Amino acid sequence: MWAEIAVSGVKLAVIAGMLLTVVPIMTWVERRGAAFIQDRLGPNRVGPWGLLQPLADAVKLLFKEDVTPAHVSKGLYFLAPAIAVFVALSTFIVIPFAKAEGIELFGVPLKGLIVAPDLNIGVLYLLALSSISVYGIVLAGWASNNKYSLLGGLRSSAQLISYELAMTLAVLGVLLASGDLRLTTVVEHQAKLWNVVPQFFGFLVFLVAAFAETNRLPFDLAEAENELVAGYHVELSSMKFAAFMMSEYINMTTISALATTLYLGGWQLPGVAMPDGWLGLVLSFAVFMAKVGFLLWLFVWVRWTLPRFRYDQLMRLGWKGLIPLALLNLLWVSVALARGWL
Amino acid sequence: MELAIFYLVAAVAVLSALVAVAHRNPVVNVLSLIVTFFCVAAVFAMQGADFLAGAQVLIYAGAILVLFLFVVMLLGAPVVSGEENPRPVQKTLGAFLAAAVGIGAFFLFSSLREAETKLSEAGNTTRALGRLLVGPHLFAFELVSVVLLAALVGALVLVKRKH
Numbered sequence: 001m002w003a004e005i006a007v008s009g010v011k012l013a014v015i016a017g018m019l020l021t022v023v024p025i026m027t028w029v030e031r032r033g034a035a036f037i038q039d040r041l042g043p044n045r046v047g048p049w050g051l052l053q054p055l056a057d058a059v060k061l062l063f064k065e066d067v068t069p070a071h072v073s074k075g076l077y078f079l080a081p082a083i084a085v086f087v088a089l090s091t092f093i094v095i096p097f098a099k100a101e102g103i104e105l106f107g108v109p110l111k112g113l114i115v116a117p118d119l120n121i122g123v124l125y126l127l128a129l130s131s132i133s134v135y136g137i138v139l140a141g142w143a144s145n146n147k148y149s150l151l152g153g154l155r156s157s158a159q160l161i162s163y164e165l166a167m168t169l170a171v172l173g174v175l176l177a178s179g180d181l182r183l184t185t186v187v188e189h190q191a192k193l194w195n196v197v198p199q200f201f202g203f204l205v206f207l208v209a210a211f212a213e214t215n216r217l218p219f220d221l222a223e224a225e226n227e228l229v230a231g232y233h234v235e236l237s238s239m240k241f242a243a244f245m246m247s248e249y250i251n252m253t254t255i256s257a258l259a260t261t262l263y264l265g266g267w268q269l270p271g272v273a274m275p276d277g278w279l280g281l282v283l284s285f286a287v288f289m290a291k292v293g294f295l296l297w298l299f300v301w302v303r304w305t306l307p308r309f310r311y312d313q314l315m316r317l318g319w320k321g322l323i324p325l326a327l328l329n330l331l332w333v334s335v336a337l338a339r340g341w342l
Numbered sequence: 343m344e345l346a347i348f349y350l351v352a353a354v355a356v357l358s359a360l361v362a363v364a365h366r367n368p369v370v371n372v373l374s375l376i377v378t379f380f381c382v383a384a385v386f387a388m389q390g391a392d393f394l395a396g397a398q399v400l401i402y403a404g405a406i407l408v409l410f411l412f413v414v415m416l417l418g419a420p421v422v423s424g425e426e427n428p429r430p431v432q433k434t435l436g437a438f439l440a441a442a443v444g445i446g447a448f449f450l451f452s453s454l455r456e457a458e459t460k461l462s463e464a465g466n467t468t469r470a471l472g473r474l475l476v477g478p479h480l481f482a483f484e485l486v487s488v489v490l491l492a493a494l495v496g497a498l499v500l501v502k503r504k505h
Contacts (some may be wrong), residue, residue, distance in 0.1 A: 073369075128399035140477070154416060157408050164405070181468055
């Protein structure tokens with residue numbers, strides 16, 4: 001019993017530590033990447049290539065004065081960033097980050113680098129929690145008692161409801177093909193062929209919806225700095241603002257990891273059998289992180305390439321473009337499964 | 343241990359349900375209803391019905407209440423102030439009905455206790471549930487979806503007529 005708890009604790013520490021490390025790295029990649037795309041240098045003064053810039057940012061944010069405006073709804077104003085970070089930090093426990101066959105820790109088999117290997121509703125848990133994440137933004141928008149914030153919060157809730165539907169439909173295709181809600185099974189199912197090949201349109205829908213779910217450009221209508229100032233976090237300062245920034249980057253990482261798991265074969269490489277033991281753990285983890293890294297770069301790449309959508313364009317794309325496409329994908333997967341092609 | 347967690351969750355559920363009914367600020371009402379739904383999901387999970395727990399959070403806490411919150415914020419429902427009681431009949435009737443349902447449910451469930459089966463020992467309840475839904479209960483399942491679709495179309499028709 002205690003050994004199992006210890007193993008879960010170690011996994012939790014490793015994976016949460018990794019996620020929290022991704023945040024400063026991604027802020028650096030974002031700023032340098034933006035500079036690279038816009039043909040300028042970006043932050044390059046703190047540390048080699050500006051690598052220590054995130055550290056300086058963090059110190060700055062921590063020591064900024066924490067202003068609480070007079071007319072905010074106090075409780076909710078403080079609760080909102082907490083909800084955002086809580087959801088961001090609790091979603092990743094069902095994602096298998098690496099293979100761990102034949103490894104024992106404290107006498108307990110590791111069952112893969114995944115915090116909750118026995119939770120048999122894997123994907124459902126992830127979708128359920130990510131549907132909660134909207135509350136952080138909506139409440140921040142409402143509690144700030146500011147019209148720009150409120151508009152940002154309202155836009156965000158409408159956007160998340162619309163795109164969550166498309167995303168769930170796309171995920172259903174993958175679940176149908178692998179026949180289990182557990183992500184470990186989904187990964188093992190893709191040993192021969194990654195899901196992205198037979199379900200390319202499902203992947204496309206998932207990816208577009210992922211941009212909307214994480215409030216990233218071209219779908220960052222909730223903050224839209226040149227019309228809503230900064231949307232739902234206009235009135236948030238210092239660490240409360242940082243909490244939202246952090247949760248945005250953690251959500252990006254989680255959703256990239258989910259996309260990798262569902263469509264890009266997880267920790268597997270086609271035609272390469274991962275060895276058992278610690279070597280396999282390290283290799284498969286490296287493969288997984290390489291795929292996640294590519295998707296994260298895609299987020300940055302798209303953000304600095306495409307302009308923002310207009311609100312009605314966003315809604316039209318969601319309801320008239322993505323949902324029918326996801327349904328067609330589902331139909332195709334069902335037919336292919338029934339005919340035995342997959 | 344399990345019993346202690348159950349009592350904690352149950353207490354929070356009842357308390358937040360009371361706040362959901364009694365608080366004067368509509369936004370707080372909706373938020374505390376979310377807490378209630380989370381507690382119900384926790385009870386489902388403790389009974390081994392993990393699919394139901396996930397669906398409860400995904401559909402009720404995550405989708406329906408977001409819509410509630412959306413409407414409350416958009417319409418800017420006023421914070422009720424003052425002690426006047428605008429609908430005395432409805433209030434009494436509502437309390438009476440709620441009490442009747444509560445007592446009825448209590449007697450119903452206390453008679454069920456004999457036939458209790460441990461869901462947590464049944465293994466993968468999600469698969470079993472899926473097989474039941476599209477197997478023996480296919481007709482009821484499809485009927486429900488048709489009713490929902492009709493409601494959807496009905497709402498659209500009603501909205502269209504106003505313009």
